[in-house]
Amino acid sequence: MSPQPFADQAAVVGVGWTPFSRDSGVTVGQLADQCVREAVADAGLRIDQVDGLMSYAMGDSVPVLGLARSLGLGRLRWHQDFWGGGTQTASILGDAAMVIAEGLADVVVVFRALNGRTGKRMGQTAVGHAEDAHFYGQYGLAGPVQLYALAAQRYLHDHGVTEEDLAAVAVELRAHAVANPRALLRTPLTVEDHHASPMVATPLRRFDCCQETDGGCAVVLTRADRARSLPHPPVLVRAAVRGGGPGCSALDRSVDIDGIFSRYIADDLWRSSGMRPGDVDLALFYDAYTWVVLAQLEDLGFCPHGEAGDFVRDGNLRLDGAIPTNTNGGLLSEAYVHGFNNVAEAIVQLRHQAGDRQVADASVALCTGFGGSFGTAAILARDDA
């Protein structure tokens, strides 16, 4: 076991959200400004103490230097725009921790803001990398849902996964959202409701797919020793991994077209964190689709391969289950802030501030990001864990 050099060197000390909606009525820049100011205030710090700024986006947000201007920041010591969504979320806390551990900046703000519903809609963007685009559109294929439906179909086939298994994920995560005032979808869901929802692209129904949301989330990180004098319990960045392989991001030539990121990063995650699945108190899996939650549960070792459906149905994702999962309702039911709302939930849970949806004694959380067969994971831990 060799911890990463930045392990436990930096802590999340502040978190902020805009309201989540399907029609924010403001610009992405305003959303970013709002959640960042809230996060900095939550940390007990002043805006003028921020000297590092990072974000990830896919051409749908404000560049960090645009936000620096609206925040009125003076001297910045580190700034960085990452391209991506699920391929960057969660692990971007590792980037911030590296910058802090190296002394490149003292107070780093990480944010993700988007008008995902009223602005550029992820669900209707072109799919694939470069050359692929010349082969899909003329057959009526566009958008990530259709693309990942192709991978999902094969996943269900090869792993014996059923529509009931998909429904179980949607039902369990919705139940968490019911207790979350921030969540956009709070009506309890049944398996029958899931089956009655319109098909988007087989085997994925509307309730198998995440929402499109206008909103933003931000977190503030600083050195762990400094964090201990700030208002909230520090949440340490223990490990972060970002990687992948061919799999479902290379449907044209990979040998495992239903492979998602978690298949590739699992070993690195557990090795670098020195932990095992049993050490994790709650998981915030990137749940763009129901089936990728099942795949992550198995790939990351929370249940044996082929058993994820039963594992979910048996209540293991609940607050008192084996691995409380997406306690905010996830991207499926809380909101789609490209995974960063799941990161924010991990912070709230580890601070023990989640109210009715609090996981008892939560001290270690796993957050992940799905971008096909490339993605991320981060382990966050309380100071005393």
Added chain:
Amino acid sequence: MTSPASQKPIPQPSDLAAPYWEAARQGRLKIQRCRDCRFWVHFPDVRCPRCGSEHLAFEAVSGQGRISTFTFVHRTFVAGFEGDVPYPVAWIDLVEQPGLRVFADLADTPAETVAIGLPVEVVFSERAGWGTIPSFRPAASGVATDHSSNDEPSNDGPSKDREVPS
């Protein structure tokens, strides 16, 4: 887009992809192949992913294969397809080489017969404003001749379970 919104899109290939679509317009399925190591390459590439050679040319393939995976699109985001939903599209494993895969729609294929592992063969469908493009339909001869090694999980025989899309 020069075509009206009600028209289905026509191929707008890059230089790299143009030979694929030009061959299709002539009713032939041609795939890029490395002249040095004879590896088939699709989507087309500037360099052979196996040996690194830049000597690549398009050659005809049999058009025989099996469905690797598929989806029926119920909610479309592509203009011209609104009246077709739900319609099937699929990745086809061609028999020439394990993992050699092409993307197309399924023509003349009853929905209840669409399944992973189904033997299919290429046909050519008319696309207004362009000419013909490749499609696939159930193979007339039943099981496709498999020239490749059988290390693909989908190629495990004609008794494969049939999945009925819902």
